[in-house]
Amino acid sequence: MFILKKFGQLLVTVILVTLFASLLLELLPGDPTEVLIPSGSDQQREDLRQELKLDQSFAVRYSTWLGNFATGDLGNYYTVSSDRPVSDRLWQSLPVSLLLMFYAQMLALIFAIPLGVLTAYRKGTWFDRTSNTAAFAMLAIPNFALGFLLQYYLGVKLGWFKTSGYASPSESPIEHLQYMILPTITLAVGQIAIYMRLLRSDMIATLQQDFILMAKAKGLKSKRILFRHALRPSSLTLLTVAGLNIGTLIGGALIVEVVFALPGMGLMLFEAIGRRQIVAFQSMVAVIAILYILVNFAVDLLYTVLDPRIRNANKS
Amino acid sequence: MSIGNQIDGLPTPSGTPGAPKLLEVRDIVTRFTTDRGSLTAVNGVSLSLERGQTLGVVGESGSGKSVLSRSIMGLLPRANTERSGQVIFEGKEISGLNDTEYRELWGDEMAMIFQDPMTALNPVMKVGLQITESLRFHLNMSKADAKDTAIALLKAVKIPEPEKRFSSYPHEMSGGMRQRVVIAVALACGPKLLFADEPTTALDVTVQAQILDLLAEQQRERFMGIILVTHDLGVVAGRADEIAVMYAGQVVEQAPTALLFSEMKMPYTEALMSAIPKLTDASHTRLAAIGGRPPDLVNPPKGCAFSPRCPYVQPRCHEEAPALTPSPTAPEHLFACFYPIGSPETEEIRLRIAAQRLMATAPQFVTPAQGPPPIGEVPAPPSTADQPEGM
Numbered sequence: 001m002f003i004l005k006k007f008g009q010l011l012v013t014v015i016l017v018t019l020f021a022s023l024l025l026e027l028l029p030g031d032p033t034e035v036l037i038p039s040g041s042d043q044q045r046e047d048l049r050q051e052l053k054l055d056q057s058f059a060v061r062y063s064t065w066l067g068n069f070a071t072g073d074l075g076n077y078y079t080v081s082s083d084r085p086v087s088d089r090l091w092q093s094l095p096v097s098l099l100l101m102f103y104a105q106m107l108a109l110i111f112a113i114p115l116g117v118l119t120a121y122r123k124g125t126w127f128d129r130t131s132n133t134a135a136f137a138m139l140a141i142p143n144f145a146l147g148f149l150l151q152y153y154l155g156v157k158l159g160w161f162k163t164s165g166y167a168s169p170s171e172s173p174i175e176h177l178q179y180m181i182l183p184t185i186t187l188a189v190g191q192i193a194i195y196m197r198l199l200r201s202d203m204i205a206t207l208q209q210d211f212i213l214m215a216k217a218k219g220l221k222s223k224r225i226l227f228r229h230a231l232r233p234s235s236l237t238l239l240t241v242a243g244l245n246i247g248t249l250i251g252g253a254l255i256v257e258v259v260f261a262l263p264g265m266g267l268m269l270f271e272a273i274g275r276r277q278i279v280a281f282q283s284m285v286a287v288i289a290i291l292y293i294l295v296n297f298a299v300d301l302l303y304t305v306l307d308p309r310i311r312n313a314n315k316s
Numbered sequence: 317m318s319i320g321n322q323i324d325g326l327p328t329p330s331g332t333p334g335a336p337k338l339l340e341v342r343d344i345v346t347r348f349t350t351d352r353g354s355l356t357a358v359n360g361v362s363l364s365l366e367r368g369q370t371l372g373v374v375g376e377s378g379s380g381k382s383v384l385s386r387s388i389m390g391l392l393p394r395a396n397t398e399r400s401g402q403v404i405f406e407g408k409e410i411s412g413l414n415d416t417e418y419r420e421l422w423g424d425e426m427a428m429i430f431q432d433p434m435t436a437l438n439p440v441m442k443v444g445l446q447i448t449e450s451l452r453f454h455l456n457m458s459k460a461d462a463k464d465t466a467i468a469l470l471k472a473v474k475i476p477e478p479e480k481r482f483s484s485y486p487h488e489m490s491g492g493m494r495q496r497v498v499i500a501v502a503l504a505c506g507p508k509l510l511f512a513d514e515p516t517t518a519l520d521v522t523v524q525a526q527i528l529d530l531l532a533e534q535q536r537e538r539f540m541g542i543i544l545v546t547h548d549l550g551v552v553a554g555r556a557d558e559i560a561v562m563y564a565g566q567v568v569e570q571a572p573t574a575l576l577f578s579e580m581k582m583p584y585t586e587a588l589m590s591a592i593p594k595l596t597d598a599s600h601t602r603l604a605a606i607g608g609r610p611p612d613l614v615n616p617p618k619g620c621a622f623s624p625r626c627p628y629v630q631p632r633c634h635e636e637a638p639a640l641t642p643s644p645t646a647p648e649h650l651f652a653c654f655y656p657i658g659s660p661e662t663e664e665i666r667l668r669i670a671a672q673r674l675m676a677t678a679p680q681f682v683t684p685a686q687g688p689p690p691i692g693e694v695p696a697p698p699s700t701a702d703q704p705e706g707m
Contacts (some may be wrong), residue, residue, distance in 0.1 A: 219418075
């Protein structure tokens with residue numbers, strides 16, 4: 001039942017998201033063929049338009065794409081000559097983006113959780129105030145600006161990290177990290193601030209609870225009280241937002257990938273929009289939407305791990 | 317009415333005379349800094365307790381009784397709290413300890429049972445782990461030993477199927493069961509001193525008695541000193557060796573239980589007493605309440621803190637605060653009142669109030685008139701009969 005409901009949700013979301021995204025592309029002025037063959041004659045354009053079914057209505061094109069997508073065919077890039085399947089490129093770029101988002105999320109949580117816990121515990125002290133001010137500063141810096149700054153100082157001036165390009169972890173793990181570190185930091189910084197603030201306020205509420213006083217009266221060490229007793233009941237909001245934030249991360253990854261020339265989904269989407277690759281664009285948006293839903297589905301499942309009271313509510 | 321072992325000359329349970337008392341509290345003052353100013357929650361309380369004995373601390377909400385027990389135990393947050401006075405535990409001054417030193421005492425030497433079992437247990441932790449963690453920390457037990465001990469503890473607090481309950485979550489248990497778990501947690505490391513902060517307030521009346529019996533039984537077995545904090549005189553009546561009545565952060569009357577009930581001196585104690593509904597009352601009798609509200613502890617009233625609510629108030633009570641002094645007849649009976657129950661001034665007013673009650677058709681609480689008595693004739697005999705005399 002639960003699975004069925006989730007699947008229905010997934011279906012509706014994918015259709016709505018791709019429909020709106022494609023409608024937006026439809027609104028762009030100009031003809032895709034002008035981008036594909038800028039110096040082609042009118043006849044050539046007309047042929048290409050027919051070949052790519054651009055002469056048909058949006059509804060027809062969209063439903064054709066949807067039907068193909070449902071059967072696993074992600075379609076082809078619009079090209080003059082040979083067919084280039086979207087899926088080829090997708091399978092190459094998807095892991096890059098997923099890794100980038102995963103690293104950024106991990107980095108953000110690794111910093112945000114202890115900071116959130118400690119600022120709540122030391123509420124009102126200079127440590128708390130400094131961390132909060134730093135958090136607002138981190139939130140205020142736009143991704144791309146930070147990306148350029150890091151690129152210039154850490155990459156170019158100091159030469160510690162690579163500023164653009166990519167190596168897969170299976171080829172060379174060390175080079176992979178050298179390429180990924182700066183994009184990861186760029187993407188994570190804003191998230192650290194959000195997660196830290198969220199956890200801090202939930203922790204402050206939890207630390208007022210009777211069971212925390214009881215844990216203290218048991219003579220437990222503060223570290224154990226904070227991380228074993230208080231953190232878990234305080235982390236539900238953090239988990240929810242971390243799941244929903246995948247959307248923000250995808251948006252952020254798009255910019256970061258362009259800045260650092262990482263061959264991920266973001267760069268691919270960016271190109272697809274610029275080159276009017278409508279089918280490719282639709283397929284990518286659909287894949288991202290599915291990923292987003294799956295992550296949030298996993299978040300739902302994680303709730304029950306974090307809080308046993310939800311476990312029982314789901315059973316009944 | 318027997319006055320208990322103090323008068324019968326039985327040796328006190330603590331054994332050797334001259335040995336330091338389990339707990340001695342001298343002139344403890346606890347102030348909180350609030351937006352409105354300094355709030356004096358506990359104002360100069362002195363107490364002492366021997367092992368195996370129970371001290372009942374009674375008062376309304378806001379009388380400072382919970383803050384007192386947390387002050388003694390050192391559990392209050394450091395920020396915005398100002399504490400003074402001495403707390404001597406087994407002959408050692410502990411009020412100046414830091415958190416690391418306190419941790420050696422907490423759970424191990426002294427423990428606390430909290431009011432609401434629904435919130436006192438960690439909702440996302442299995443009951444067993446909540447018991448074993450202090451065993452592992454304080455007594456360095458192995459995992460298996462701690463589990464065995466925890467199951468034995470669950471059995472001791474009469475939880476059915478303790479092996480199964482060991483891996484239950486708190487929300488899978490009833491309120492009474494949870495309070496038993498809270499007690500098991502508190503008892504885990506064998507503390508010498510147990511603070512029970514309203515341990516039965518959140519429970520059904522039938523469960524209340526079971527929990528109190530369980531506490532008494534564990535006290536006998538483990539020879540603990542218990543400080544039983546409650547707003548309900550009925551709870552401490554049969555269980556405490558000594559009772560301290562608190563009002564506005566101060567102890568206003570303190571005596572061995574039997575003596576307190578037979579010869580209460582403070583009008584406040586009397587008011588608490590008459591707030592207990594009696595079985596002999598006709599049904600639908602209006603519940604007696606203490607008129608007025610507890611005083612504002614940021615700006616306490618001048619004179620006796622109870623004077624604005626006291627039915628027997630005299631001009632002097634508004635001017636001077638009475639000190640806690642021993643009764644001339646029984647030195648173990650302390651009270652803070654210029655005109656205690658039984659003095660001519662209070663008796664006169666008591667009769668007047670009783671007469672007014674008889675005159676009025678509906679029973680209601682009457683504040684005493686400040687001026688001349690409004691009634692000329694006082695029908696004496698029936699009025700004394702409806703007072704809780706010699707309870």
